[in-house]
Amino acid sequence: MENNVTFLKELKVGEIIPSDIYFNKTLLIKAGTKVDENLLRNLKSWGISKVNSLYIKNPEEQELRRTYANPLKNKEKIFYSKELFDIKKLFFESLQYVVSETRYGLILNRDAQITWLEDLFISSLLNTEISIALFNLKKKDPYSYFHSFDVFLLGALLADMAGIRDIQSFAIGCLIHDIGKLDISNELLQKEGALSKAEFDEIQKHTLNGVEFIEKHNLPDALRAVVKSHHERLDGTGYPEGLTAEALSEEVRLLAVVDTYSALTLQRSYREAFSSIKAIELLLSKGTKYDIKYVIHLMELINIYPTDSIVRLSNGKKAKIKSVHENQPYFPILEELGNSKVYQLPLNFSVTISRFIEWEQVVDATNDDVINNKELYWNSFISQILIGDMDEAMECYKRITEGMNLNNIFIDVIIRLIKEIETRKLEGELSTGEEHDAFIKIKDILIENFK
Numbered sequence: 001m002e003n004n005v006t007f008l009k010e011l012k013v014g015e016i017i018p019s020d021i022y023f024n025k026t027l028l029i030k031a032g033t034k035v036d037e038n039l040l041r042n043l044k045s046w047g048i049s050k051v052n053s054l055y056i057k058n059p060e061e062q063e064l065r066r067t068y069a070n071p072l073k074n075k076e077k078i079f080y081s082k083e084l085f086d087i088k089k090l091f092f093e094s095l096q097y098v099v100s101e102t103r104y105g106l107i108l109n110r111d112a113q114i115t116w117l118e119d120l121f122i123s124s125l126l127n128t129e130i131s132i133a134l135f136n137l138k139k140k141d142p143y144s145y146f147h148s149f150d151v152f153l154l155g156a157l158l159a160d161m162a163g164i165r166d167i168q169s170f171a172i173g174c175l176i177h178d179i180g181k182l183d184i185s186n187e188l189l190q191k192e193g194a195l196s197k198a199e200f201d202e203i204q205k206h207t208l209n210g211v212e213f214i215e216k217h218n219l220p221d222a223l224r225a226v227v228k229s230h231h232e233r234l235d236g237t238g239y240p241e242g243l244t245a246e247a248l249s250e251e252v253r254l255l256a257v258v259d260t261y262s263a264l265t266l267q268r269s270y271r272e273a274f275s276s277i278k279a280i281e282l283l284l285s286k287g288t289k290y291d292i293k294y295v296i297h298l299m300e301l302i303n304i305y306p307t308d309s310i311v312r313l314s315n316g317k318k319a320k321i322k323s324v325h326e327n328q329p330y331f332p333i334l335e336e337l338g339n340s341k342v343y344q345l346p347l348n349f350s351v352t353i354s355r356f357i358e359w360e361q362v363v364d365a366t367n368d369d370v371i372n373n374k375e376l377y378w379n380s381f382i383s384q385i386l387i388g389d390m391d392e393a394m395e396c397y398k399r400i401t402e403g404m405n406l407n408n409i410f411i412d413v414i415i416r417l418i419k420e421i422e423t424r425k426l427e428g429e430l431s432t433g434e435e436h437d438a439f440i441k442i443k444d445i446l447i448e449n450f451k
């Protein structure tokens with residue numbers, strides 16, 4: 001085993017790696033790989049020349065036990081074994097924190113997926129600078145760390161599905177995409193409510209701080225674009241440079257989708273998280289900002305599709321999703337098109353959804369602030385008023401009117417609501433009776449809130 005120590009030190013461009021090289025159980029380099037500048041740079045950035053004793057061929061439990069059993073013989077081994085232990089511990093702690101079936105569907109129920117992600121996480125954290133920075137981020141602002149881990153899991157799985165070439169680099173990019181937040185004050189990172197213009201300008205700097213981190217630690221250039229541009233949007237409304245679609249790589253587009261999904265659906269101490277369904281509806285409705293093909297990949301990855309999606313089933317039939325329960329969104333109720341058969345997707349997986357075809361609903365989105373999206377509540381607000389569930393309607397009302405003054409509430413919410421009800425009546429969607437009932441509900445809201 002110790003022979004590998006010398007072997008790695010002597011690697012030269014053009015040579016062929018004769019056998020698989022592992023870090024514990026993580027396959028770092030496959031046998032037969034030709035050594036090039038890139039590989040040498042990766043080895044260097046992983047710190048391999050410094051920790052040769054851990055890079056062993058085909059490792060066995062015995063070897064690890066030997067490392068732990070003879071601590072005094074080799075201090076370097078104890079240090080790196082402890083480091084590996086900490087990384088593995090962090091992986092499972094983070095997994096437990098971010099993964100739930102309501103956000104991930106059933107994708108992580110297979111051991112093979114977890115092992116692959118664990119290996120990817122370990123090999124990403126082999127770079128000491130990255131590892132230290134992530135541990136520091138966790139200490140400074142746990143939410144930012146767990147969000148980064150979440151983006152790493154979903155990003156890696158989606159990149160694999162979408163055929164992104166260098167998944168290892170992309171996975172590292174996901175892990176450190178918000179690393180520039182290390183330089184932003186906690187007061188600002190954890191601020192509740194709306195940010196002032198100056199505060200928003202300050203938050204935006206995390207993208208450029210991230211680029212500085214990459215330069216300072218000589219990390220691969222491939223990481224630069226995803227870190228710098230993950231807040232850019234296809235229509236040019238993002239930051240820091242306001243780039244448009246042509247300038248955004250596939251990796252950046254994919255990360256933008258996953259980043260937004262994670263930010264919306266992860267619980268924060270001061271706000272309710274969006275359900276996975278609402279987050280996907282939001283991404284679908286922002287087709288000018290996000291690359292829709294990655295939104296579709298995300299739906300197909302986690303097997304969660306919003307109401308009104310048209311999908312292809314594994315039995316070859318086309319179906320429309322009729323309703324989705326937020327606690328079990330991967331078993332929706334659907335209607336087979338053509339024969340109007342309505343049923344819940346069978347729990348024994350005898351019929352599954354093979355792919356997404358289209359979404360029939362179009363959310364009338366006017367608010368550009370994705371995180372603070374009130375439009376999703378708007379549709380729900382109107383539906384609840386029409387159904388007559390005023391408790392639910394008032395919940396939506398509270399979210400929509402958060403931070404607004406009475407004047408704006410009157411014009412932007414009440415008047416808009418009246419106009420919308422009138423339009424629906426004119427278009428034949430509502431009967432005179434339903435319109436009348438809705439106006440009585442609106443009058444109740446006015447009496448309650450404009451005393």
Ligand SMILES: [Fe+2]
Nearest residue numbers: 177178230231
């Ligand atoms: Fe960010």
Ligand SMILES: [Fe+2]
Nearest residue numbers: 147177178259
């Ligand atoms: Fe982020």
